[in-house]
Amino acid sequence: MSKSSGASTPPIPNPMDLSGSTAVVTGASRGIGLHIALGLLRQGANVITMQRGPVAPELAELAAGTGRIAQAYPVDLSDPDSVAAAAQAVLAEHRVDILVNNAGTQIRHDSVEFPLEDFDTVMNVNARAVFQLCQLFGAPMLERGTGKIVNLASMLTFQGGLRVPAYAASKAAVGQLTKALCNEWAGRGVNVNAVAPGYIATEMNSALIADEARSEQILGRIPAGRWGAADDLAGAVLFLASPAAQYIHGTILAVDGGWLAR
Numbered sequence: 001m002s003k004s005s006g007a008s009t010p011p012i013p014n015p016m017d018l019s020g021s022t023a024v025v026t027g028a029s030r031g032i033g034l035h036i037a038l039g040l041l042r043q044g045a046n047v048i049t050m051q052r053g054p055v056a057p058e059l060a061e062l063a064a065g066t067g068r069i070a071q072a073y074p075v076d077l078s079d080p081d082s083v084a085a086a087a088q089a090v091l092a093e094h095r096v097d098i099l100v101n102n103a104g105t106q107i108r109h110d111s112v113e114f115p116l117e118d119f120d121t122v123m124n125v126n127a128r129a130v131f132q133l134c135q136l137f138g139a140p141m142l143e144r145g146t147g148k149i150v151n152l153a154s155m156l157t158f159q160g161g162l163r164v165p166a167y168a169a170s171k172a173a174v175g176q177l178t179k180a181l182c183n184e185w186a187g188r189g190v191n192v193n194a195v196a197p198g199y200i201a202t203e204m205n206s207a208l209i210a211d212e213a214r215s216e217q218i219l220g221r222i223p224a225g226r227w228g229a230a231d232d233l234a235g236a237v238l239f240l241a242s243p244a245a246q247y248i249h250g251t252i253l254a255v256d257g258g259w260l261a262r
């Protein structure tokens with residue numbers, strides 16, 4: 001049967017096994033990114049983090065026990081020169097099989113007075129750096145004809161939110177970039193997908209969590225009956241980064257306790 005008529009790939013003994021691969025995760029200092037990095041390492045991958053500080057102690061400790069790499073490359077994702085320099089430093093030393101664009105930032109103001117400087121910061125970290133890193137790490141993946149990219153979207157990829165217009169615009173952009181790159185790269189062996197977290201209890205949401213009324217209102221819409229935890233995302237990311245997801249392209253997988261179903 002020809003490839004175009006639907007020939008499948010031969011069965012893989014453990015399609016979630018990432019042994020021998022190297023993954024880059026942005027923003028793995030804490031929160032969701034740290035748990036994604038821990039999950040990738042547990043699943044057999046070497047982990048390169050691109051973040052502002054050193055490797056988180058939990059990640060360094062886990063890596064030491066496995067003999068696999070956990071190495072941090074400093075970057076400020078709001079600065080395209082810093083992004084380019086850090087990515088080039090990583091690529092000079094590693095073959096990168098998996099890219100997880102996790103880092104993100106959120107700034108809240110009423111829209112009418114939202115400072116343009118803050119708008120630019122959010123767009124640059126959440127959307128421009130994602131695109132730039134997809135280009136920089138995607139190029140060698142395309143040359144080899146294999147690679148996995150997972151971007152962190154949001155409920156605000158689909159909804160508008162309140163007082164976070166830049167964040168909503170940036171996460172809509174993440175969804176559209178995921179689909180746009182999928183259309184160009186799926187036929188060339190590179191899977192580009194996204195996960196969309198629901199309401200997850202991390203530092204990013206400390207203001208929402210502190211607002212008891214708003215926090216209760218959010219909880220009331222979550223069918224699972226709880227806010228998400230920082231480690232709730234790792235399973236979906238590992239799946240999309242693994243051979244199990246070989247024929248999944250351009251999808252945005254919600255990990256939201258059912259929020260979007262309401």
Ligand SMILES: NC(=O)c1ccc[n+]([C@@H]2O[C@H](COP(=O)([O-])OP(=O)(O)OC[C@H]3O[C@@H](n4cnc5c(N)ncnc54)[C@H](OP(=O)(O)O)[C@@H]3O)[C@@H](O)[C@H]2O)c1
Pocket residue numbers: 026027028029030031032033050051052053075076077078101102103104105125152153154155196197198199200201202203204205
């Ligand atoms: N929590 C949620 O409910 C939720 C919902 C939907 C989507 N998400 C998305 O999930 C991802 C992770 O979120 P989280 O909740 O884990 O957030 P978090 O706890 O606030 O962590 C954000 C991470 O991004 C890094 N970062 C931010 N700006 C950066 C910059 N300019 N340069 C380098 N690193 C930078 C932070 O590094 P530092 O430690 O150096 O600040 C940190 O590692 C984000 O893309 C977020 O938008 C989260």
